[in-house]
Every structure is written in C-alpha cells, then in structure tokens.
Amino acid sequence: MSGSPGWGLLFRQLAVTRAPLLRLLAWSGVEALPPLLSGLLVSAAVDQGFLVGRPGVGVTWLAGFGAAMAFRAYAARAGFPHLAGVVEPLRDALVERVVHSALARPSADPAEVARLTEQVESARQLTATLLRTLRGVGVTLAAALVGLALLSPAVLPLVLLPLLAAGLLFARLLRPLVARRRAVVLAEERLAAEADRALHGLRDVQATGTQERVTEALTDAARASAAASRALGRASALRALVVALGGRLPVLAVLAAAPWLLSRDALTPGELLGVATYLLQQLDPAVRTLAGTVGGWLLGLAVVLDRLAGTTSDAPVATTVGGVRPSAAGAGAQTHAPLPSAESTAGPPATPAAAAGAPPAPPGGAVAGRAPEVRISGLRYGHGGAGAAVLEGLEAGFGAGEHVAVVGVSGAGKSTLAGLLAGVLAPTDGAVTVGGVRPAGLAGAERARLVALVPQEAYVFPGPLRDNLSWLAPGATDDQLADAVATLGAGQLVARLGGPDAVLRDPGVLSGGERQLLALVRTYLSPAPVVVLDEATCHLDAGAEERVERAFAARPGTLVVVAHRISSALRADRVLLLDGGRGLLARHGDLQVLSPLYRELAGHWLGSTAGHAS
Template structure:
C-alpha cells in the first residue's frame, strides 16, 4: 500500500498562520478581549493583599467593604470579558476550520484516482475524519487557549515581579523543570502521534475492506485470515498508542509536582523579607495568590499540549493530501477527432513486472470493441489505461492525437467515461444521483436514461426522482446501483464509453436486455466493453483477445471462431 505523503513543518506553520491572517480582525478582537480579561483578573489578588494590609493597619469596616466590592467588580468584569472572548474565539475557530475542510475536499477531489486506490480506503478516510476533526479542535480550542493562557501566565509572573523583584525571581524556580520536560515531550511527541495516525489508518483500512468484502470472506472461508490480519493492525495501533501514553505518563506527573515549588519558595522568602521590613504581609499574600492563580493557565497550556501535538500531526497529514501532484499534466493538446490509439503500451503496477506488453490497438470512432480473455489477462488494466486513470510505463494511449493521461481531467472525463462493477450510490435523491453526470439534464432526460438501461424499478419509488437514496433511506441493491451507473453514463454522453463488466451484477436475462437497450441508444458512439459473457462480444464489431497481457487475436466473432484460436476455445468453453 502506498500511503499519501505528509507535509513538513514549514508548510504546517504557513498554513496555521494563514488560517488566522485571513481573519486578522477577528483574531485581534479575540486577543484584545482575552488580554483585557487577564489584566482585570490581576486586580482581585492585589486588592485582597490590600485588605490584609488595611486590616493589619487597623482600617475600619467601610474601607474593607470598598475593597471587597472592588474585588467583586473585577471578578464580574473578568467573567464577562472571558465569556465574550471565548465566544469570539469559537467563531474565529469555526470559520478557520470551515475553510480548512473546504480546501481539504478540493485537494481530495483533485487527487488522481490511481493514487486514491493505491493509498487505500483507510488512509484517506482517516485523514478526512479523524485528522480533520483533530485539526478543527486544535484551531478552535487549543490555539486560543494556549495563546491566552500564555498571556495570563506572563502577566501574573510580571505582577509578582512588580510586588518585589526577589519574589519574582524565586517564583521562576519551577520553570527549568517544566521547560526541560516539555522540550523532551515535544521532541518525541510529533513522530509518536504521526505513527499513531498511520497505525489508525491501517486499522481503519483493515476493518473497512473486511466489512465491504464480508460475502467474499465468508464464501472463501477467509474469516480466520482476516481476523489474524485485523489483530495485527489492532496490535500496531495499540503499540503506537502505548508509546504516546508513555510520553504523557512522564510529562504530566513531572509538571504537576512542579506547581507547588514556586508558591512554597515565595512564602519562604516572603517570610524572610517580611521580617526585614522589605515587603508587607499583603504583598506576600498577593504574590502567593498570583502564583496560585497561574497554576490554572499553566495547567491548561500543558494539558492542551497533547492535543496540540495531535493537531500538529493531523495537520501534516491533512496538508499532505495537497502535496500529491494534481490530476493534470498538460492543457495545450486538443484532440482533433475521437480516434483512440495505443502504441507500444507497457504497464506495471510495481514498476518491475509488466502486466501489459507492447500493446498496439486502434479503436475507430463509432466502433463497438469487445475485450475478452481469461482471468488475469489484463483486461481491466487495459480499460483503466484507455480511460486515463493510469498512465503507461512505455508507449502512449491517445485520443485524437493527444495522450489521454495528459488531458485536462475535466476534458478527459467529458470525452471518455469508464463504468466498472463497483458503483456508488450517493446520499441524496435519485435526481441528485443522476445529476452528477449531467447537472442540466431535465426530468425527461433522466427518466429516458433509466428506461434505456431497463431500470423499471424507479416507477415503484414512492416519490419518483425525489426519492431519497442511501443509508437511512431507500437502499438500492447491487443490480439497481449498476443500472443507476449506466443511466449516469448515458446522461454524461461521452465520446468513448468503456464498460468494464458493467452488467456483471445483473442476472443473465436482465443483462442481455440491458445490453440490447444500450446498443440501440449508443449507435454512433465508440463503446469498448470488457466482457466475460461472450454474448456481449458476439455483438461487437471487433473483438480483441487478451492473453498474458498481449493481444493474441483481433477480429469479428465469426472470423475468430473459424480461426480456431484462443477466442474459439473461450467460445466453446462458454457454450459447454
């Protein structure tokens, strides 16, 4: 499996900064609100120290009440400012995440189909779900929390310095151990969380492919093999999660035991300074309260550091999707006609062993060509090359004189369409599913396309074209989904239609009826059909017989049967 790449640190930093720069005014408002709330929060401990000094000096109840009311005012002001600051930060984060999601979808849709297939379902689905959610939580919650908490810590320690420089210096006693363990954690955290993300992707892929192929697994008695494979992936995920847990089990205890050191040191030194008359009791109390108050933002910074590491690792994976070269190699070539030509085509999936060997073939405009051959001969691979999903290792596949794989993706899809045995029914109405192929198609066009492929089941739908399909709604069986895909093909109306076992899910009678209906509406269009049912091949203008990745025979049905070669053997086997 070829995993999708991950982005480097510089790309992550640029993207993270860009998310905030795009909404700089809102970001400034969030910082101002949080900063003001932090400054207002400094008032309560200072006022409480004043109360201690006033009481010690014999002040009356009225003076203490005024200071107490001021404390209440500071607390209420801080509460209101913090509330609106969090609200503004949440809105800022949600807008940033929305942009990130939209960009991720755009990058994903630009991926070449071959890259998606080789990366596997698990990697891409994990990036689009778990990783995007992690990044969303980081942008929405972690970044504002760490920024604001950092400002609060700076102000609180600054306030201690203002009370007395020696108290401020002693208050820093816990910083070296926190700095050391945090650096140790950050240096190891990103690789550990990247490994955890990759292991999760492999586990998701294992579970998804096993669930999707459950019938095959049962039919071939592969349950034990798939269970063993799943256990290996679970073990891999467990190992990587234990690694991140081991980091946290060192990081958190060291930090938490450090919190009490500055307070104890300030109280100890404060007692000495108080005895020398260098500070008042109220100043010592205020300093201790400031340090006690600093525990909460420091704790928030360190607790969110883990999520920040997850978010950073996830962002590298999300941005990595954009590092795959987009599905376009050139835009200058414009096909002059609909002639599809292969010259000296060789192809290999692993870069070493060819599965297609020097193919030469020309498909004339309007021709119906059938591709037949034994299993493993390379028929589906040839269909993918003709459709431009894969590019040949050597040689060229061209339409109208232009290499197919070098066409702009939109132009290629307009000219060439591939329908396989695998079909997807999108969540939405039947009309929505058909409109993917032709957004401007009328209801009459859609119904005509359904009729042409024999999809008479649509007449029994409760709301006709407005019937909702997919999970939680009307579910189409495999045969119906295949007919839906064929109806989309008719609506798309490309120059070249490639059908790779496109009627395999239909029963023989329905398949034959569908093929005849398609033949009637596809007159004049170029149709290439990969066929296991040789009745489909018999109706074609020409038949290409593929054996071991080479075209062994080429001709019409009658000529090939009379020749007594590979096709004749297949035909005799087909008819018993």
C-alpha cells in the same frame, strides 16, 4: 514542530484573518487586568485594612477585586465574535481544500473524503478551543508574573527559575508527543483500512481459504494501534512533571523562604497573601491547563493539520501516481491519487497451496485431466436456515469445460448460487458437487484449488504486487505472470503501479475496476478447474468485460458467469435463468422462445444498451 506543513497551513490562514485576530488579542489584554490586580488588591486589603483594624477598608479592596473579575467576564464575552471571525474562515478554507482535492480526483474514495471532512471540523473545533483557552491562560500567566514583580520582586526568582525549567521541559516533550500522537492516528487508520478491505472482500477471502491469514493481519494492525496508544500514554505521563515544576515547586519555594523574608521585612503578611493569590489562583491553574488540556489539544491539532496539509491541495492539480499521470487502466477503470497511509508491515496472505503443504499446480488453468462436471441436485438455500428459501429445488448440470451464464431479476439468488458453487455457503438441503466432490465440505485451501470465486468486491492487500497476482499460484513464473496480465488487459495498470515487483502500500488508491482486474489476473493464474465470476467485471467497461470473459472461456476448465450485461449471456454456451427459486437452463435462443421472463430481461438489457449508445 513549527516547521511542519500543518502549522504552515494554519499560520497562512491566520495571516489572512489578521484584523479579527488583533481585536481578539486586544480584548485579551483587557482580560489581563483583573489577574494583574488580584494579588495587589488582596495585599492592600490585608496590610491596609484587616491587620490595622480597618475592616471596612479591607472589604472595599476585596470588593474592587470582585468588580475586576466581573469586568474580566465581560471582556471574555466581548471577544467571542472576533474568535468566530478567526475560526470560521479557517474552516471555510480547509473545506475548500478538501473540495478541490476531491474534484482533482474524480474517483476519490467517498469514505476518505468523509474522513477529511471530519478532520476539517476537528481542526475548527480544536483551533477555537485553543484560542479561547490560550488567550485566557496566556494573559493570566503573564499578568501573574507582572503582578509578582510589582508586589514583591524578592520572590520573583523563586518563581521564574522552576517556571522556566517547566517551559523548557514542555517544549522538549512537544515534538516526541506529536510524533507519537501521529503514530496513533496512522495506526488507527491502518486498522480501519485493513478492516474495510477484509469486510468488503470477505467472500474473496472465504473463497480463497485465507481467513486465518487475513485475521492475523487484522490482529497485527490492532496490536500496533494498541502499542501506539500505550507509547503515547507513557510519553504523556511526563506532562505531570511539567505541572510539578511550573505550578507546585514555586509555591513550595515561596513557603520555604517565607519565614526568612518576613523576618527581614522583605515581605509583609499582606504581600505574602498576595503572592499566594498569584501562585495558587493564577499561576498553578495556568500551568496545569497548559501542560494538560492545552497540551493534548495542541497535539491533536498538529496531527489533524498535518494530515489535511498532506492529503489535500489548495487548487485542483493533475493527479499522479509514482510521478506518472494515470490514465484509464486496460479495463477503463478510474483511479485517484494515493493518500498517505501507514505502511503495512504484514506480509501477504498465505496461499491456499502453501497452506496445505501441497505443490502448486501449473497456473493459468493447466490442470491435469478433464475439467470436472458440476452438478446441482435438489438445491435449497434459505438465509439463516429458516424463512423463505432463496433457491428451492434447483436442478442443473454444467458439462466439463462448459461456459454458463447465470441471469435473473434482482434477488433471484444469483450471488447465492455463486457462493454455493464455490463452497463458501452450505446448502440448506440438496447438494452441489464438482467432479463428485462437495466444495462446502472441503477446507478453505483445498476448496480454493477446486473452485475459484471472484466476487463483485475483490480483496487486494498491501504488499508486493507480485504477491497479490500470484496469491493462488505461488509457483507462477515471470512469463506466466506476464501472459496473464497481457491476456486480461491489465498491462497498463500493472505498468502504472510500477510493475509486478512494485510494492502496493495502500490498496485504497485503486478503483473498484482496478481491484477487480488484479483479482481476475490472480484467479486466471490459479490451478482451479472451475471459475465462478459473480459480477466480477461490473466495474469494467463493456470492451474490457468481453476481453476478460473470452480469456476465461479459453482457459482450460469450466466457467460460470453471473451476467452483468446481456453480452455475457450471448457469449455463453448455455444460460441458467433463475426464477422463483428454480432454474431453466438452455441456450440463449431457446430461452427466448421458452421464457417470457428471459425475453423481458434481454429486451431490458438491449434497450439500456441502445439508450447508452444514443
């Protein structure tokens, strides 16, 4: 365990704070004097005082013992400033590592940085607690053994042999305990990552009809976390054997041998009480503390230090992924270096086509027949079915194969309309139909084959990259996959990740724009004749956004885009302006004449674009 990178990190920092560490050890030596004298003073009080009829002498010896304990308390207090001199620089050094790593990865996940900061504080607290406890326990244990040797060498073998066996057993248990504690941490992190991905990509999961598969993945992660905790608990239970060997067995051995030692004058009654003082007041509590609380803290510190050593660096470094320095993916999105994570054992979510047992339709929008017409009739939607309606009496119709942009102020109901079109939300009143069918009334897999929704936060799961890309089109050929990747400008990203056959172990390494690109390729390949992009390109730059929208507009089928920039409205055949729960559908030029609100929105967008350009 001492050869792990985490302990190397700790020992290097302790070497820097050598002076306060030595002063702390010096005060620890002073603390050792009272435990060392305890058995000797008790023995003297009994043999030279109470047993010979001199109670005053016995009380005096015991008073000396009380004074020694008070002196120990003073020494413990005096060591605290030097403890701070060791621990606080350690915390500062670890914070510096986290900051350097974050600066080296500009697109680092803020949640990951926050977790690292929490681990730094855990390392500081555990180190302080261990040093404070170990110096007390260590000096107590050493003082008890020295006191036993001075008081009664005859009983020393009865104590040393079981204590040595306990120490060997404890050392043997440390490595598997650290491994199981690390497994618990990794399993918990995997569970948190799976839950975070599912939560942020919830609309994507709903739109693709794979709730059951994602639920299974979360359940598997939860079970793995529980299994790791149980395994750690079983291994930790063996520490009770360490306490029995090192703390309790020496007491039993001395009690068993006491009559024989007393009968041969190898031990006086006072010395027997002194030995009992060392064993019961010093040795046994020290062993229990070492095997119990200190053992648990030691395991926790080992895991935290290893995580910090493995996920941070001493200085800014060039970020690499798979040995290749990442550049901006075709979308202009940023990325950051991968963080270690437990490899997901869950396979990719089942595809809607496979779930329904139907043969997959040709990918890339090659759907038989004409694209269906989309009708919105008397549409009303209120969150929770009560309260103020977000959409009220909305009427609109999108022609087969039409490209429509949806615009409006914040809160106008654009994303709500996207969810209603995709069927992941059900209208409070009125209807949304696609080719005469209500998407909200279809099962998830069947609905996903009719309307494909790409929300702002896309869901990407651990596993082969090919499975992520062909999730909605399992029958896609290599040529179709390559064509979709190239058409949407994702070639550089896919190549950097290792190609379609590479395994994406931790989707957390991807930026928001990169996740959107993968989800867009996935949707481009799907058989759905209607595609709804709900600000699905908001993390891409303007050039990448234009490329994506033009690709989907050329794809067979109907395209509805919740506009993120004015350019999206300019590229559309018609624009649906949402205002006050209702809508106005017209061409861009006509809307500028018909609607002051649209003129204001367009002017705001154009002004923002000009400001960025300057």
